[in-house]
Amino acid sequence: MTPDARERYENFHRDLAQHPADGPEDRYLTERCILFGAAGPPMLPEPYNNNYQIVQSPGYVTILVEMNHEVRVIPLDGRPHLPQNIRQWTGNSRGHWEGNTLVVDTTNFTFNNQSRFGVSYLDGMTDQNLHVVERFTRTGPDTILYQATINDPTVYTKPWTVEISMTKREDHLFEYACNEGNYGMFGILSGARADEKKAVEAARPK
Numbered sequence: 001m002t003p004d005a006r007e008r009y010e011n012f013h014r015d016l017a018q019h020p021a022d023g024p025e026d027r028y029l030t031e032r033c034i035l036f037g038a039a040g041p042p043m044l045p046e047p048y049n050n051n052y053q054i055v056q057s058p059g060y061v062t063i064l065v066e067m068n069h070e071v072r073v074i075p076l077d078g079r080p081h082l083p084q085n086i087r088q089w090t091g092n093s094r095g096h097w098e099g100n101t102l103v104v105d106t107t108n109f110t111f112n113n114q115s116r117f118g119v120s121y122l123d124g125m126t127d128q129n130l131h132v133v134e135r136f137t138r139t140g141p142d143t144i145l146y147q148a149t150i151n152d153p154t155v156y157t158k159p160w161t162v163e164i165s166m167t168k169r170e171d172h173l174f175e176y177a178c179n180e181g182n183y184g185m186f187g188i189l190s191g192a193r194a195d196e197k198k199a200v201e202a203a204r205p206k
Contacts, residue, residue: 009125012113021191022192023189025112027188028122029114029115030118031181031185031188033068033179033182034181035068035116036067036068036118036119037116037117038050038066038067038068038070038118039065040072040148041090041091041106042117042132042134042150043065043164044162045118046067050066053066054144059075059076060074060075060076061102062074072093074095076095076097078096080094081107086108087108087109087110089116091107091130092107092108093105093106094106100137100138101135102137104135104136105131105133106132111126111130113125125155129153130150131151132149132150134147134149143168144166144168145165146163146165147164
């Protein structure tokens with residue numbers, strides 16, 4: 001990390017340790033069912049549901065993500081990215097072919113100080129300058145080599161790349177319902193309020 005990013009990271013996590021559940025915005029994106037690392041980009045492994053359905057049609061590639069049932073629709077017609085003031089959790093993707101490799105360029109990410117890299121990487125960090133370039137290369141009838149280069153110059157001192165081998169399978173994808181944000185969030189926040197009440201009562205003179 002850059003020195004400035006390291007300072008921001010440490011300040012955020014110090015504040016979060018003191019105020020872990022003032023509101024839902026203090027919780028992980030995964031707990032809130034907003035974003036999992038498998039959705040990407042970059043598409044990173046989660047503890048489960050690491051399956052995708054990739055559909056190529058005229059002018060588009062669509063990626064259905066089993067985890068949290070995200071769908072990425074990637075235009076291939078050379079259109080420009082959306083204006084910088086329009087931001088999305090999975091960014092704004094544009095694709096093109098370089099030989100047999102599908103290259104997907106993504107910018108315009110919505111961000112907050114919580115990690116967007118999923119359950120396995122909860123201490124990750126990015127900001128508004130995140131730029132991800134993905135490469136999908138078929139290496140055999142049943143395999144795709146996935147590569148993603150993460151460039152965020154105000155967080156990392158240099159770009160870094162992940163590489164994952166994907167293997168074709170015949171099983172169906174199943175709909176994923178994220179109930180943690182629907183039910184667990186109430187328990188997390190109400191439990192925090194109960195702890196605060198206990199702390200006030202314990203501090204009262206006997």
